[in-house]
Amino acid sequence: MAAFFPRWTNQIPLALAFGFPLSVVAIICAVWYWASPRYTDAGYRPEQPVEFSHRLHAGEMGMDCRYCHNTVERAAVAAIPPTKTCMNCHKLIKPESERLAPVRESFETGEPIRWNRVHLLPDLAAFDHAPHVAAGVGCNKCHGRIDQMDVVEQKEPLSMSWCLDCHRDPGPQLRPRDQVTNLAYNEHYDPDSDPKRKRKLDELVPPLHCSGCHR
Amino acid sequence: MPQPSTLRFVLGALVAITAACQGDRSAEPPVHLIRNMDHQQRFDAQEANPFFADGRGMRLPVDGTVAVGQLRDDGHLHRGRGLDGKLADALPSQIKLSRTFLKRGQERYGIYCTPCHDSAGTGEGIIVQRGAGMPRPPAFTDARLLSEPLGHFYDVVTNGVRNMPGYADQIPVEDRWAIVAYVRTLQRREYATLDHVPKRAAKQLGWTPPK
Numbered sequence: 001m002a003a004f005f006p007r008w009t010n011q012i013p014l015a016l017a018f019g020f021p022l023s024v025v026a027i028i029c030a031v032w033y034w035a036s037p038r039y040t041d042a043g044y045r046p047e048q049p050v051e052f053s054h055r056l057h058a059g060e061m062g063m064d065c066r067y068c069h070n071t072v073e074r075a076a077v078a079a080i081p082p083t084k085t086c087m088n089c090h091k092l093i094k095p096e097s098e099r100l101a102p103v104r105e106s107f108e109t110g111e112p113i114r115w116n117r118v119h120l121l122p123d124l125a126a127f128d129h130a131p132h133v134a135a136g137v138g139c140n141k142c143h144g145r146i147d148q149m150d151v152v153e154q155k156e157p158l159s160m161s162w163c164l165d166c167h168r169d170p171g172p173q174l175r176p177r178d179q180v181t182n183l184a185y186n187e188h189y190d191p192d193s194d195p196k197r198k199r200k201l202d203e204l205v206p207p208l209h210c211s212g213c214h215r
Numbered sequence: 216m217p218q219p220s221t222l223r224f225v226l227g228a229l230v231a232i233t234a235a236c237q238g239d240r241s242a243e244p245p246v247h248l249i250r251n252m253d254h255q256q257r258f259d260a261q262e263a264n265p266f267f268a269d270g271r272g273m274r275l276p277v278d279g280t281v282a283v284g285q286l287r288d289d290g291h292l293h294r295g296r297g298l299d300g301k302l303a304d305a306l307p308s309q310i311k312l313s314r315t316f317l318k319r320g321q322e323r324y325g326i327y328c329t330p331c332h333d334s335a336g337t338g339e340g341i342i343v344q345r346g347a348g349m350p351r352p353p354a355f356t357d358a359r360l361l362s363e364p365l366g367h368f369y370d371v372v373t374n375g376v377r378n379m380p381g382y383a384d385q386i387p388v389e390d391r392w393a394i395v396a397y398v399r400t401l402q403r404r405e406y407a408t409l410d411h412v413p414k415r416a417a418k419q420l421g422w423t424p425p426k
Contacts, residue, residue, distance in 0.1 A: 038237040041245040061341050064326040070385045077260040088380040089330075093347045112271065114263065120245065123255035153240060178322065 037159035045153035046116040050102050058183070059147035065139055065181040076128040080115050083107045118152050119143070125160075125213050135204055136174040136191070140183040141166075147183045163213070167206035174201075293388060295366030295373070302366030310392050320397030323390045327382060336401040350378055355398055356405040368395040 033039060057063050065072070068085050072078035083106040090100055106113045119142075121127055140146070144155030156162060166173050176194060179185045191201045207213065247253060258264050264272035276282060287293035290300075292307040306312055325334065333340040336355035343351045353360060372391045375381035382391065403411065409422060417423070 033237065034235070035248070036237065037245075039235070039239075040247060043238045043240045044245055045240045045242055046244070047242055061330070061345070063330055063341075066326045067330070067385075070326075074387075075260075080261055082384070084380075084384060089342060089349065091380070092349050092378060093342070095348070111269075122247075122253040123257065123259070124252035155238075 037157035037162070041120075041159070042154055042157045044118060044120070045151055046118060048116055048151070049113055050115075051099050051151075053150045054146045054152055055148055055150045065146075072129045073133050074130060076126075076130065078129050083113060118154055119158060121158055125163075126215055127213070133180050134177075135170070135199070135206075136177050136180060136197070137166075137170075138173075138175050138180050138183070138185055140185075141173055145183055164208065167208055167212075170204055170206050171201055287388075291366075292392075295369035297366075302364045302370060304364030304366060306365065306392060306396065310389065312396060316393055317397055317400060319390065320393030320395070320400075323386065323394050324397045327386060328394065331379075336398065352379065355402050361402055361406075365395055365399065368398050 058065065065078075068081040069078040070081070083103055086100075086103050087107050090097075090103060094100060095104075102113060105111075142156055142158070144153075146152060171191060174191045175182075175185050175187075175189050176196065191197055191204075258272035260273065262272040263270050267274070289307070289309075290296045290298065291303050292309055295302055297303040310316070324332075328336075329340055330342045331340040331349060331352055332338055332355070333343075338352040338354045340352075342349045355361075369391060370376075371379065372386065372394055373381055373383045386394070409417065412420075412422065
């Protein structure tokens, strides 16, 4: 009787023995790398209706973040400034500029500029800027060196594990309260030996329970 | 066995996918396979809402209405003017002058005023220095400004003057007074004499008043 299975089928058990575990590992690695918010979310750099450069305003000219995002210490949201804030200066500076035309138009008509949100934190996570600023977390810890970006992009994954990394060990992320908006701050800082800090590290208990952020 | 052309396609696709790295820039919004509750049935601050004709999620107050707690009826605190309608030359009674208050003023001044007025108040801020069209504001030590009452500075910060815009929208009332108080200290340090220095501070610094 002729062989029912051709000879090459003898290799199937061996191929499966090696191939199956390898492909499982490969799939796990692929999901770990390409399904992570480090891949799916970080690097998002939408085009904006106005070519506003943070590198020029915050970097070169050294304006404080809070000149425009003035609600950051008081509210959950670091508000995108109204057009009036742009016009504080641009009424006089480059009043003929082509690139500022949408700003002038918005100021005259009262129609807001539709900026594209860069950091799209899902609605299921409640984030409040105010306590983070009050605790002394620098802007650049989450937003990166905005003062070096012409077009703002998302630098960090903003994933849950990324949040928790810091919530579990906030100490190394902190800086003096008056250095929060200094994006270049890169000094060693010990929160417990800072006489100006009201709440020491022990009193600072970032929530780790679910309802701390999901509420 | 699969055809070589299929194999080449699969390999090519794999290479194309795997060549993309974490953190690569993209103008396309993030793709989430599982979108549970990413967008909930609510509108966040500054979010667009197509329900309204103007597209704003945040509604403007109805014309002629005042929200609870927003009635600015204290002439001194909110307008810098006394009962006689003249600019007051004192801090409102609600505000206590203290070291922390002045420090607050210094910090707020640094955020909102230094771009034009510079940190010492000479009017040579970075925006003026760049010469892009912003005229140089007067130094706080100008004789005219030295004789102005505190209320004048509050009024200017709130409503603006000449080329300066008003900052009522950006800076809360108490912070505006803190800035005003700090501007006064910037003026003082220009013509201060040893008599102005508290005795204890002078002793610590080793300054002795002239005999």
